Amino acid sequence: MAFDAVSCAWRAMLAAVWLLAIGCDRSVSQPSPASKNAHPETATAPAAASPEPAPREPRADDWFADVTNGSGVHFTYRNGQEGKQFTILETVGGGVAMIDYDNDDDLDLFFPGGGTISASPMKIGGLPGALYRNDGDWRFVDVTVESGLAKAAGYTHGCAVGDFDRDGFPDLFVSGYRCGRLYRNDGRGHFADVTEPAGLADDDGWSTAAAWADVDRDGWPDLFVAHYLTWQPSDNEPCVDNSAGIRDVCPPQKYPGASNRLFRNRGDGSFDDITEQAGISRPDKALGVLAADVNEDGWIDFYVANDVIANRLYLGRGELRFEETGAVSGTAFNEFGAPEGSMGVDFADYNGDGLGDLWTTNFEMEDNSLYRNDGGGLFTHATVLAGLAGQCRPLVGFGTGFADFDSNGWLDLFVVNGHVFYRMGRSPYRQRAFLFRNDAGESFADASESGGPYFSVPHAGRGAAVGDLDNDGAPDLVVVHQNEPVALLKNLRTPKHWVRLKLAGKTCDLDAVGAKVTYEFEARQLARWVRGGAGYLSQSDLRIVLPAAGPGPHAVVVAWPGGKREAFRDLAPGKTNVLAEGTGESL
Amino acid sequence: MKASNRAGRPRAKTGRAWICLVALLLTGGGLFAWNLGRPKRLFDEAQEVFATHPERAEQLLARSIDAAAGDYPAAQLLRCRALGAAGRWDEATGLFSLIEDKSACEPRELARLAREAQRANAGVLTEMALVAANRPGAEQAAVLRQLISFEFERAPSDEALAYCRELARVAPNDPFPWQAEGRLQQQRKEAIAAVHAYREALRRKPNERQELEIRMELAGLLIDSGELTSAREEMNRLLANPSAAEAVRMKDAYLLRLEGRWQAALAKVQSVLADAPGSAGALMLRGILSFDRGQFAQAAEDLERVVAAQPFNKEAHYKLGQAYLKLDRPKEARAHLQTSNRLTELNLEIMALEARVRENRADRALVSKLAGLYEEVGRGEDAGRLRSLQAQN
Numbered sequence: 001m002a003f004d005a006v007s008c009a010w011r012a013m014l015a016a017v018w019l020l021a022i023g024c025d026r027s028v029s030q031p032s033p034a035s036k037n038a039h040p041e042t043a044t045a046p047a048a049a050s051p052e053p054a055p056r057e058p059r060a061d062d063w064f065a066d067v068t069n070g071s072g073v074h075f076t077y078r079n080g081q082e083g084k085q086f087t088i089l090e091t092v093g094g095g096v097a098m099i100d101y102d103n104d105d106d107l108d109l110f111f112p113g114g115g116t117i118s119a120s121p122m123k124i125g126g127l128p129g130a131l132y133r134n135d136g137d138w139r140f141v142d143v144t145v146e147s148g149l150a151k152a153a154g155y156t157h158g159c160a161v162g163d164f165d166r167d168g169f170p171d172l173f174v175s176g177y178r179c180g181r182l183y184r185n186d187g188r189g190h191f192a193d194v195t196e197p198a199g200l201a202d203d204d205g206w207s208t209a210a211a212w213a214d215v216d217r218d219g220w221p222d223l224f225v226a227h228y229l230t231w232q233p234s235d236n237e238p239c240v241d242n243s244a245g246i247r248d249v250c251p252p253q254k255y256p257g258a259s260n261r262l263f264r265n266r267g268d269g270s271f272d273d274i275t276e277q278a279g280i281s282r283p284d285k286a287l288g289v290l291a292a293d294v295n296e297d298g299w300i301d302f303y304v305a306n307d308v309i310a311n312r313l314y315l316g317r318g319e320l321r322f323e324e325t326g327a328v329s330g331t332a333f334n335e336f337g338a339p340e341g342s343m344g345v346d347f348a349d350y351n352g353d354g355l356g357d358l359w360t361t362n363f364e365m366e367d368n369s370l371y372r373n374d375g376g377g378l379f380t381h382a383t384v385l386a387g388l389a390g391q392c393r394p395l396v397g398f399g400t401g402f403a404d405f406d407s408n409g410w411l412d413l414f415v416v417n418g419h420v421f422y423r424m425g426r427s428p429y430r431q432r433a434f435l436f437r438n439d440a441g442e443s444f445a446d447a448s449e450s451g452g453p454y455f456s457v458p459h460a461g462r463g464a465a466v467g468d469l470d471n472d473g474a475p476d477l478v479v480v481h482q483n484e485p486v487a488l489l490k491n492l493r494t495p496k497h498w499v500r501l502k503l504a505g506k507t508c509d510l511d512a513v514g515a516k517v518t519y520e521f522e523a524r525q526l527a528r529w530v531r532g533g534a535g536y537l538s539q540s541d542l543r544i545v546l547p548a549a550g551p552g553p554h555a556v557v558v559a560w561p562g563g564k565r566e567a568f569r570d571l572a573p574g575k576t577n578v579l580a581e582g583t584g585e586s587l
Numbered sequence: 588m589k590a591s592n593r594a595g596r597p598r599a600k601t602g603r604a605w606i607c608l609v610a611l612l613l614t615g616g617g618l619f620a621w622n623l624g625r626p627k628r629l630f631d632e633a634q635e636v637f638a639t640h641p642e643r644a645e646q647l648l649a650r651s652i653d654a655a656a657g658d659y660p661a662a663q664l665l666r667c668r669a670l671g672a673a674g675r676w677d678e679a680t681g682l683f684s685l686i687e688d689k690s691a692c693e694p695r696e697l698a699r700l701a702r703e704a705q706r707a708n709a710g711v712l713t714e715m716a717l718v719a720a721n722r723p724g725a726e727q728a729a730v731l732r733q734l735i736s737f738e739f740e741r742a743p744s745d746e747a748l749a750y751c752r753e754l755a756r757v758a759p760n761d762p763f764p765w766q767a768e769g770r771l772q773q774q775r776k777e778a779i780a781a782v783h784a785y786r787e788a789l790r791r792k793p794n795e796r797q798e799l800e801i802r803m804e805l806a807g808l809l810i811d812s813g814e815l816t817s818a819r820e821e822m823n824r825l826l827a828n829p830s831a832a833e834a835v836r837m838k839d840a841y842l843l844r845l846e847g848r849w850q851a852a853l854a855k856v857q858s859v860l861a862d863a864p865g866s867a868g869a870l871m872l873r874g875i876l877s878f879d880r881g882q883f884a885q886a887a888e889d890l891e892r893v894v895a896a897q898p899f900n901k902e903a904h905y906k907l908g909q910a911y912l913k914l915d916r917p918k919e920a921r922a923h924l925q926t927s928n929r930l931t932e933l934n935l936e937i938m939a940l941e942a943r944v945r946e947n948r949a950d951r952a953l954v955s956k957l958a959g960l961y962e963e964v965g966r967g968e969d970a971g972r973l974r975s976l977q978a979q980n
Contacts, residue, residue, distance in 0.1 A: 253939070327924055328917075330909055337905025337927040365776060367813070378912055385879055389845050393813025394778070426778055443847065 055453035062452035063405055063435065064477065064489040072140040073109065075130045076485050077462070080117030080155070081422070086249045087117055087236050089124065089155065089177055091420035092208060092228065092287070093398065095463025095537025096478045096486065097159040099170050101147070101185055105576055106134040107467050107541060109478060111486060112174050115155030122233035124177060126152035131191075138470060138490065148191045154179025158463065158537030162212025162221045163510045164198075164265055170511075173223060175207035175537070180225060184269075199270045205258050206231060211533025213291035213300040214509040215278075216320055217562050220265035221509035224302055224533070226286035227258035241424050248424035252307045252341075257283035260304065264320065278314075278322050285309050288345035291532030293514040294356060295377055298563040300514050300532075303331065305342035305360045313358075315377075331358055331371045335381035340366045341396075344464075344536035348402035348411050349373075349527040350386070351441035354518070356529055357382075361397025361415055361536070364427050368397050368415060387443035388413075392434055394427045396420060399464025399536040403475040407495035407547040409521045410438035412447070416461030416479050416536075430458035433479065454479075454489055467541025473498030473574065475545060480538070497548035499556075499571050503530055506581035507562055511542050514561035519546050519554070548573055558584060626655040630662045637669065645669035660691040667712070668700050676709040683712055689719040694726040698733060705737060708975055713737055721753075728758040735767050741976060744945050747771055762791040766801055773804065778812040799825070803834065810842055818842055833859050837868050844876060852876055867896045871903055878906060883913040894923070899965030901930035933964050951977060 058065060068074075077094035080087070094114050098107040113127035131147045132140035144150045156176035164171050169185040182198050183191035195201050200223075209226040216222065229252060239250035259281045263271035275281045280302070288305030295301060299316030306312065310332040314322040326332030334340050341363030347356045355373035362368050367389045372382035383389050392415055399416035406412065417431035435451040436444035448455045460482035469476040474491035481487070499519075505512035513532040518525055528544045548554055555569040558579055566584030571577045629651035633644040648666035652659050663686045670679040683700075686692065697720035704712040717737060720730040731754035738747035748771055754764035765788035772781035785805040793801060802825050809818035822842055825835045836859050843852035853876050859869040874889035890907035893900060905927035911920035940957045947953060954977045961970035 327928065328912065328921070330912065333905070333931075335906075336902035337908075337924070338931055365778065365811070374913070380878075380909075380913075384845060384847075387847055390813035390815045393811075426776065 053457050056456040058453055059450075061450055063447065063450055063491065063493055064452035064454060065492055066452065066454045066487055067138050067490045068485065068488045071138050071488050072142065073132050073488055074485060075111045075132075076483060077111065077480050078114040078116065078127050079482050080115055080124070081483055083117040083119060085117045085119055085122055085236060086238065086247055086422075087122075087233070088229065088231060088249050088252065088255065089117065089206075090482075091249055092157050093418075093460075093462030093482050093537070094156070094480050095158040095399075095535070095539075096465045096480050097161050097172065097539035098465045098467040098469070098478070098541050099161045099172060099539065101131070101170060101172075101191075102133065102189060103169060103187075106136060106471055107469050108132060108134045109140065110149070110159055110172060111480065112156035112159055112176065112537075113152060114157075115152070115177070117155075122236060124155050124233060126154040126156060126176070126179065128152045129156060129174065134469065136470070138488070143189065147189060148193075149183065151193075153181040153193070156181075157207070158209050159539055160210035160212055160223075160533060161539040161542070162223070162513075162532070164212070164221055164223070165269060166220065166510050168510070173210050173212070173225075175210050175225065177206050178204045180207045180210075182223075194269065197269060199272070200263060202273065203261050203263075205261070207261075208287050209289045209305075209533055209537055211289045211291040211302065211513075212509065212511070213302075213513040213532040214265075214505075214561060215262070215300045215316060216264065217299075217508060218265075218267065219505070219507055219509065220267045221511065221513065221532075222265050223263040223271065224289055224291060225261045225263070226284070226289040226304060226533075227260050228252075228285055228287060228307070229255040230258045230283075231255045239424075246423050248421045252285055257285040257306075257309065260284055260286055260289075274320055278320050279324070280312075280314055280322055282324075284312065287343045288360065288536055289533040290345045290347050290358075291513055292347045292356060292529050293516070293561060294347065294358070294373075296356075296516070296559075298561065300561065302533075303345060303347065303358055305345040306339070307341045307343065307363075308339060310339045311342050311360060325377065329377050330379040330381060333381075334366065334369060335383065340369065342369070343396075343398045344400035344415075346401050346534050347529060347531055350402060350411050350413075350438060350444075352410070352524055352526070353441075354525060354527050356516075356527070359400065359402065359413070361392075361400045361417075364394055364396050364419070364425060367393050368400075385443075387445065388436065391436075391446050392417065395431045395434075396425070396427070398462045399479060399538060401464070401466045401535050401540055403466045404545070404547060405435070405475060405491055406437065406493045407474060407498065409524060409526055409547050410441055412436060412438045413444060414464070414466070414477060416459075416464045418458075418460035418462060418482065428458065430460050432456070432458050433461055452489065452492075454487055459487075460484060463537040464535060465538040465540045466535075468500065468543070468545055471500075471576075473500065473545055473547075475541070495547055497550055497552070497573050499546045499548050499552070499554045499573055500576045501544040501546070501556065501571070502542075502576050502578045503544070503558065504578055504580040505560060507564070508560055508581070512558075512560060512581065513542075516559040517544055517546075517556050518559075519556045521547055522549055543576060557587065626651040626659050626662065629654060630659070630665070633662070633665060633669070637665065641669045641672035645673065657685075658687060660686050660688055661693075661696075664692045664696055664700060668703060671700070671703050671707060671709070671712075674707075676704065676707055676712060679704070680709060680712040680715075683715055690722070692719065694720040694722060694724055694730060698726060698730050701733060701737075705733075705740075710741065710976055721750075728754060728761065731757060732763060735764065739767065739770070740972075741948070744948075760791050762788040762793040762797060762801070765791065766793070766797065766804075769801070769804060769808075773808055778808060781808055782812070782814075799828070803838065806838055806842075810838070810845065815842065815845055819846070833863060833866065833869075837866075837872065840869075840872055844872070844879070849876060849879060865892075865896070867893050867900070870896075871900070871906075874903075874910075875906060878910055881913075883910045886910045887914060897965075899930060901927045901934065904930065930964055933960055936960060937964065 079090040097110040109132045113129040116125040130144045133143045158175040160173045161170045169187040172183040174181045181195045184194045205227045207225045208228045211224045212221040240247045261275050262278045264274045285307040286304045290303045302314040304312040313326045313331045342360040344361035346359045357373045358371040360369045367383045370382045371379040395417040396419050397415050402411040413436040415434045419425040419429045435447045437447040463480040472494045474494045476491045477489040479487045503512035515530045517528045552573040554571040559565045565587040568584040629647045633647035637644040648662045651662045667679040667683045697716045701713045701716035717734045734750045751764040751768040765784045769781045769784035806821040840852045840855035856873045870889045871893045874886045877886035887910040893903040904923045908920045908923035937960045958970040958973040
């Protein structure tokens with residue numbers, strides 16, 4: 001018996017050792033039953049896998065017509081997917097700038113080019129962007145070469161338009177992976193890369209969105225550059241879904257964030273990095289940024305849309321200082337206090353109470369977030385209240401913006417969607433864009449069905465800009481996709497009467513970012529802002545288009561950054577009215 | 588005589604020798620036969636006393652196995668059970684691993700051992716026995732169900748999904764594997780796959796209780812996925828039952844809010860509170876509905892009761908903080924917002940850690956860290972379960 005017990009104990013011990021060995025082996029290297037046939041390296045993008053559905057036929061009640069074909073714009077942003085390196089760099093995508101570079105009062109288009117990603121060792125290359133001159137009637141001419149923008153600066157993403165030297169010609173900042181570039185417009189149709197002399201070359205991080213705004217009220221626009229992650233090619237470990245046997249890009253949680261940068265314009269063509277001084281140096285994972293006077297105290301504020309961490313509301317406090325108030329203002333999280341994967345951003349008065357509300361597009365299984373401004377620095381998460389819960393929840397939202405597409409005085413919304421994961425997402429890589437009609441400031445209704453053929457098919461959407469490309473008073477759209485031609489969408493709901501404003505700041509920057517325009521329409525007060533940044537990686541029309549009940553004359557009140565208010569009367573309908581600061585009636 | 592005696596002596600000697608030889612052979616043969624049958628006899632004897640004297644049975648089985656030169660799968664299996672009955676699960680686990688030909692064990696007996704081991708939280712043995720029992724035959728469906736339930740007790744992994752699919756093949760009309768896959772996909776936040784699985788489960792005519800469970804899960808999932816129209820269809824089916832449970836009415840109230848039907852949502856919550864005045868879920872939703880309507884004092888009142896009852900409810904802390912901000916009580920607001928933020932960060936850390944533990948269950952440091960985090964967010968039961976699993980492994 002004694003022997004029996006010893007023998008049993010010995011066997012048990014042996015078995016335990018064996019079990020341990022088995023356990024270790026299985027937990028580390030043995031493939032799970034479901035993953036036995038995994039071939040992660042063979043993962044391919046859906047572009048090759050799934051046939052593209054055809055858009056539906058146009059209808060008489062469509063809001064938009066896709067006018068890309070025949071416009072002369074044939075540009076495709078390339079994210080380097082074909083290199084099959086599955087880098088997180090590929091997820092960000094590209095944007096578009098509506099920029100009247102030749103000052104002929106129609107909006108031209110600039111597209112950053114993206115880049116290539118090759119293997120062994122991984123090399124990230126740049127592709128040139130493209131500049132298209134608007135010749136009217138939806139005809140655009142490629143002027144990239146003569147404009148000096150044909151040289152690829154690096155792997156690029158976004159763009160922001162601002163007249164940093166106040167010469168009356170809009171300049172261009174282009175963001176990207178370690179390649180942020182400032183291009184000065186010489187007014188003769190040519191851009192020069194002035195990154196080095198401007199002192200911006202030190203920013204060698206991964207920049208995404210950018211916004212111009214005069215933060216110190218010295219009349220020179222300063223530059224906020226949003227940064228996404230601290231990442232380099234050597235960090236690109238494979239992320240594999242074992243159960244499906246698929247390799248895909250890694251999520252942003254795998255990498256540390258990066259500090260945004262704020263550059264003060266010295267007025268002599270150069271900039272100082274005031275990030276630390278401004279108090280915005282904490283690491284973020286920023287994909288969107290908006291500049292506006294959110295709390296209407298006369299100082300520019302920044303709202304930063306972060307991926308997977310809290311969004312930030314940096315309120316300008318003067319003397320180049322900012323205070324972060326995201327959590328205490330109710331603009332950092334979803335309605336239950338959870339951070340979201342935020343991408344696009346905008347600021348506008350959706351409910352007609354005269355206060356600017358904030359909006360972000362978010363990752364899948366999250367609603368997009370509408371933050372209603374209640375005044376006093378407080379916001380209410382109003383997505384559910386505004387009827388915006390649910391529809392976009394399965395999707396990944398990127399480009400977005402408020403605009404009065406049907407010219408009824410209520411700001412509608414568009415959202416461009418597309419997944420970041422090629423195949424590992426819970427929803428498909430290509431996703432439909434959405435159009436929401438504002439029902440008298442109470443709620444939004446899904447109007448995508450009436451949006452037009454473009455809205456009937458899925459795309460890998462990223463950046464988008466809104467602006468009146470044909471100067472007919474109805475805001476149009478330009479949408480950028482991943483590895484798929486951009487789309488130009490003409491707004492078919494042309495208003496009979498309208499007024500367009502172009503603000504010209506004197507004490508603030510020339511574009512008057514942060515200015516607020518109020519205007520009476522159908523016995524209501526409309527409020528509109530000039531916003532810096534906004535959307536996703538894109539620059540929308542800086543001009544303001546207002547609906548009009550009749551031919552006029554019309555009047556508006558402008559609250560310039562800093563608080564000075566002026567009335568402008570006898571505005572001409574159906575054309576652009578330039579409102580120069582100091583030329584109106586002081587109030 | 589002498590001569591004949593002399594001649595007869597060798598014959599007698601030879602005869603005795605033959606007798607001895609035959610006797611020897613008979614004895615040897617008998618002994619051989621006796622020995623040959625000994626393991627079986629000991630096994631039979633052990634079976635007889637197993638129910639009343641498991642320790643005696645264990646001794647008999649040990650001898651039986653020795654008599655069979657260590658290779659007697661049925662006895663080894665029964666001895667595992669006997670050791671288990673004596674609380675010696677570690678030894679049972681070791682012994683089970685020494686059974687060379689597990690296919691010689693009856694799947695029914697293996698499943699029985701697994702059930703006993705599972706009841707005693709002997710995770711490794713449970714899994715080994717069930718895996719050995721999982722083979723084509725009449726018992727396979729039952730074994731796979733047991734395997735799936737076992738996997739669900741632990742952090743569900745890829746194995747659980749594979750077993751669900753195997754059971755779906757073995758028992759194509761059984762709703763259980765689809766319901767289990769739905770739950771699994773839901774836990775993984777794979778909404779589309781989960782909805783598909785639940786719908787498949789419903790197609791297989793589940794019983795009334797199962798159907799209610801599945802529709803509840805499905806409705807919740809559809810709400811979470813933003814498919815409000817489909818969620819309403821499921822909800823209406825659930826509400827068709829006149830005795831709809833509190834959980835159904837609560838889910839309906841949440842859906843009504845998302846549909847913008849505030850008055851109806853409030854009425855539904857009030858009906859739940861009438862039956863269960865202290866229901867934290869109902870108080871939470873009433874607080875949210877009050878918040879939506881700008882009735883911040885009423886919202887704060889309800890949410891205060893929620894956080895008192897559920898101090899780890901991060902959503903309630905956040906919403907209460909927001910209500911205090913609206914009521915110009917910034918100090919209290921900050922305290923609740925900070926609590927919410929801390930809990931949110933801990934939960935994010937937990938999610939990340941859970942994924943790592945799923946990949947590597949043997950990492951004791953990881954498991955221990957996860958258990959600690961569970962405790963920090965008030966999930967003591969989960970922490971206890973994890974620690975107990977760790978102890979077994």
